[in-house]
Amino acid sequence: TGPTARIELTPAAGNAPLSVTARASASTAGSSPITGYSFAFGDGATAAGEKATHTFAQAGDYTVTVTVTDSAGRTSTASAAAHVTAAAAVGPTAQLSAGRSQATAPADIVADASASTAGSSPIADYAFTFSDGTTVGPQASATARHQVTAAGTYTVSVTVRDQAGRTSTANASVQVTAPAAAPPRAALISELPPAGGVAAQSVLRLNASGSVAGSAPITSYRFDFGDGTVEAPSADPTSGYHNYLAGTYRASVTVTDQNGQQSTATTTINRVGRISLSKQVLSTSPGGTIWRVNIGGHGSTFLVQSVSGSGIQTDKCSGQRLSAESACTVEVSVPSGTPSSVITVVSTAETSPASIELVS
Incomplete structure (x- = not known):
């Protein structure tokens, strides 16, 4: 079988x-x-x-x-x-992801539907709609970019269409944050007064008009002259004129904007004062000689801190501020038989201390 x-x-x-x-x-x-x-x-x-x-x-x-x-x-x-x-015709399946070119506005939102899959027919095109009303496509490309300038949460949708006209839609969202508020940037210079424009004793002012605003307008300027004098904050970018004693100072300005953010700039101020001493005989006698010592100022104002020496009878200088427009005197008695008397002046002037010798 x-x-x-x-x-x-x-x-x-x-x-x-x-x-x-x-x-x-x-x-x-x-x-x-x-x-x-x-x-x-x-x-x-x-x-x-x-x-x-x-x-x-x-x-x-x-x-x-x-x-x-x-x-x-x-x-x-x-x-x-x-x-x-025969299998029933199947449409495409949309897949969408959304990213951003940077975290803060302005930024490009990047929508990517390349992970979408075809059904019974090949995918023909992609149409994107952003939540601010902007549309991109229909297009053959599976990606789209759209720039936004404000912070917020943005949604985007894509409609995928195949060659038979069948469609599928997917959505995605992305967060764009506001950039951090930028502080102001302070700038500071010192200025001499215009010729004849201010009184002689007002010799310098501070100018912060070169300061630059950040995210918000500048609202106030606070000037510190560096010698203990501070002006109250104001909207004026220039200070009042200030009389500096001779010396070196570190002046500053603090700039404040509408957001309360601040910036400080400094500048170094060098003021030079020089002292001059001269003498004249007021009287002579068998008991000795009376001298007048004249103390004068040149350049910036300086402070006479002390006058020392033997025989001082009248001191009209200690504690005085002297400038090119002012002077003071000290009267000194030198007894007979005294070889000499040295008068020394200590001040904030560049040439301090200064001395002069008196003889009987």
Whole structure:
């Protein structure tokens, strides 16, 4: 007797494309052992072996046949039906992510729909809509950029359309923050008075008009002259004229804006004062000589801190401020027989201390 063929299909029905596995392992031998199996899938495809797998690309009814052959050349055939149906058309699936070119405004919002997938038909185009009303596309590119200038949370949507007109929509959002408020930038210089414009004793003023506002307008300027004198804050970028004693000072201005942010700038002021001493005889007698020492100022105003020496009778200088327009006197008695008397003046002038010798 010959062999008996049997065939089993798994699965026997489904949507195209359908992958079917045909098995002939249940076939039985007759008088001679089985030596071969041959499958024909009904669409022109064939395969050998006890088991074979084939994919039906198109919908239809197919008869799958196996031919079993034994060692004596006897054969047996069995068939089974495969029912392949057309799959329902599927639209695309939209995927969207949103990023930003930088964290703070202004920034570009970057929308990326490249992760979207096609369904039954290829994707044809992408249309983007941003929450501020801006639209980009429809276009072939899966990405779009849009610049925003204000802080806020922005949403963007994409509509993906395939070549059959089917669509899918996805949304994403991104946060753009406001930039940190920038403080003002202070600048400071000192100025001499215009010729004849101010009184002689007012010799310098501070000017901060070169200061630059940051995120908010500048509202006040506070001047510190560096010698203990501080002006109250005002909206004027220039100080009043100030009479500096001779010396070196570190003046400053503190600039404040509407947000309360501040900036400080400094400048170094060098004021040079020089002292001059002269003498004249007021009277002579057998008891000695009375001298008048004249102390004068040149350059910037300076403070006479002390006058020392023997025989001082009248001191009209200690504690006085002297400038180019002022002077003071000290009267000194030098007794007879005294070789000399040295009068020393200590001041804030550059040439301090200064001394002068008096003889009887």
